[in-house]
Amino acid sequence: MKRLVYFLPLALALAGIGLFFLYMQQINQGKDIQALDSARVGKPIPEFSIASLKDKDRMLVQSDLKGKAGLLNVWATWCPSCRVEHPYLIKIATEFGVPVYGLNYKDERVAAITWLDKLGDPYTFNIYDEDGRLGFDLGVYGAPETFIFDKNGIIHMRHVGVVDERVWKEKIKPLIDKLNAG
Amino acid sequence: MRKAVQIFAWILFLAISQGVTAVVETYDFATDEQQGQYLYLTETLRCPKCQNQNISDSNAPIAQDLRREVHRLVSEGQSNDQIVEFMVDRFGDFVMYKPRLDMTTALLWFGPLLLGVAGIAAVVQLARKSRQGGVATDSAEPTALTDVERSKLKKMLKD
Secondary structure (H helix, E strand, O other): OHHHHHHHHHHHHHHHHHHHHHHHHHHOOOOOOOOOOOOOOEEEEEOOOOEEEEOOOOOEHHHHHHHOOOOEEOOOOOHHHHHHHHHHHHHHOOOOOOOOOEEEEEOOOHHHHHHHHEEEOOOOEEEEOOHHHHHHHHHOOOOOOEEEEEEOEEEEEEEEEEEEEEEEHHHHHHHHHHHHHO | OOHHHHHHHHHHHHHHHHHOOOOOOOOOOOHHHHHHHHHHHHEEOOOOOOOOOOOOOOHHHHHHHHHHHHHHHHOOOOOOHHHHHHHHHHHHHHHEEEOOHHHHHHHHHHHHHHHHHHHHHHHHHHHHHHHHHHHHHHHHHHHHOOHHHHHHHHHHHHH
């Protein structure tokens, strides 16, 4: 019985190797190891008053996002992955009927409007966050990022990276359904 | 030889110039304390994008934003704790290079200490065991002397 103690280091080493392979498997399945948990989950979208992208004179505020569970998508024309997810955002907004709002992050107004004219516009409206102040308050550290919030404007999830069919089906849709039911 | 010196000089030049260009913007402060505070904070806050750099070391746009906010908050006279709290509120615990002590980080803080104590305990235990074993064999030897050996020893001592 006492001899078993001598096998303890070996057992610990094997357990470590096992954990390593489990982790590798998660990475292979598309887990982004650099993605951070958002500190804003469970908190409301921060207060803001920022002009709309398409209409300079229209000031958008936090309460404009309230009323229905939806997506706040952080994007910019300098962000290649944003182009990748763009068609799927259109699908979410038009086919699935879930409101998608845009946070145009550190971008140029003309370039952003041209992009929307060319590729289609899934957004109910776009907040033109030129210097990234609202992005900063949201803890945005890159683009694309997508926040999912409920009808009261409380953030329930942040997804870092491209929103595609898999992310929509596995992460976002179940949450939206839950928020709409509750 | 000359060429080698030249190449070395170039490498040195490139290495130095890169260090200088790492951070582009400069900030003015009202007092030296505030400047010290800024330097301390930008070295202890971690860049959320380039995850192995602090924000004074990184040229990522988000690191610039963090530096700008640190400068603003320092100039407003906020304390280190307040400023760190402000950042954690937005970017999570990740922005702190030195993790806070709570339930989730307790193992991180005390794990090494625990391992150290366990190691010392193991060594002490082993040492004690081997000493006991050693004493046992020592004490066994005198009784192993036979009568013949004993008379031999007497003879030797007499001579």
